[in-house]
Amino acid sequence: MENEPLNLRIDAGVATLTIDTPARRNALTYAMWLEVAALFQVLEADPTVRVVVLRGAGGDFSAGADISEFDTLRGAPDSARTYEAANSAAFAAVRLARIPVIAAIRGICFGGGFGLAAAADLRIATLDATFSVPAARLGLAYPLDAMVDIVGSLGEQMAKYLTFTAARLDAASAKSAGFLLEVIETEHFDARVDEIARTIAANAPLSIKASKASMRATATGDKRDIAFAQQIGDATFASADYAEGRTAFKERRQPVFSGR
Template identity: 65%
Template sequence: MEIQADRENKPLLVERRDNIAIVTINRKSHKNAVSLAMWHELAALATELSGDREIRVIVLRGAGDDFCAGADIGEFDNVRRDAATARIYEAANSAAFAAFRNAPIPVVAAIRGICFGGGFGLAAACDLRIATPDALFSVPAAKLGLAYPHDAMADIVHASGPQMAKYLAFSGARIDAQAALAAGFLLEIVETAKFEARVAMLAEEIAANAPLSNRASKAAIRAVLSGDAADAMRAKTLGDETFDSADYAEGRAAFTARRKPVFAGR
């Protein structure tokens, strides 16, 4: 799943491969740091892809050797200089986190190298995270003298556990891939030479399954985490829809015939 993203000038790239959408943060010169304009674009991209019924899984990655260094601190003097501007700025990056978190389809973060700050937040908003052995993780808010939005912190707590979230936030320390795996933040660590193939295999495995089932499962897990009655009702509705779907009939028929099912998403 190698993308020649560095040959493009756009800071964000989208590639579609059958039912898989690959979003690449493409600012290698800034270790894929995200500008304010890019936060807006990330939110719009994730929302657009989520509304495309042909897309069954999203892969989020960084160009080159790093996932994302976080927000572009170089523009903070203008766009995040005080509480008033910070509220506007944080509305933008919170919208990006929410767009990936609330995508009805599975989202996979493919992490190489640096995954700091807002990049860590983006990864935490994804459903699954895999990384290369050289990946590094940090939440450096305390070293910058700022605070993260509570919704971003909620993702970090859900993804890494409350104690690790507190350690990362209080210390600003960097942890390696093994520590992130032990905390539950990572699903797995894959050696660099096999990483792209593993990302592709995981995305294809998800995309081959019944998309209505995956949507229902993601909604159910969200309802468990949120404890919200509206989320629980939505999960129930989506679950009920699977039993009336052509894909459910296809799944049963394929099981009986001992063949691989072909799901249409309806």
């Protein structure tokens, strides 16, 4: 999907979803929030996709929601709730994806962009990345589910600091808080993101899905999440990939997993 506000490319099991409105620092319109959720449904249904890389075009990840729409699409309580529902659907699509999601962050990562990154499984940034949760300067509240992601990824105290002050956080501080897995020099950034994504894509998909489901069940304690994690974990025992993993180990070669 080229020349679209959201570009999707799939290569060797790695899906790259790019927010592509660099003139607006990759701000997302209402339609784009809805499209994020729709595209993740497409990716979930594609058995060839094993990992998603979420990134922004140009020098920034995302400035968040496109504020130019707020007067018309978020100016009254009812429309604000409708807009928030679109936000939440996008965050949920990232958070609940059964395949791993990597947020590859350059430049600014603000507001709703921060929310998307917080919902991802892994976050990697360049040295110049900057983070902010500026709702307090707009008089808005973040969706509850987004705040759960923010607290979970930042820790409670840092989440309070960012949301109460609307301050900006540099990449080194974000890594110290646990929000970032790695901070990479710009010239090595794309190669490192690609290395991690392709390593994940080469591993057993069912095993990774089971691990992600189990970690979610551990975090939520929800009986449905626990049951699903048990189900998908049990499915690995009879899988072709488990047989392939054992055979490859005995033959001292790299396994080739089919996802079955």
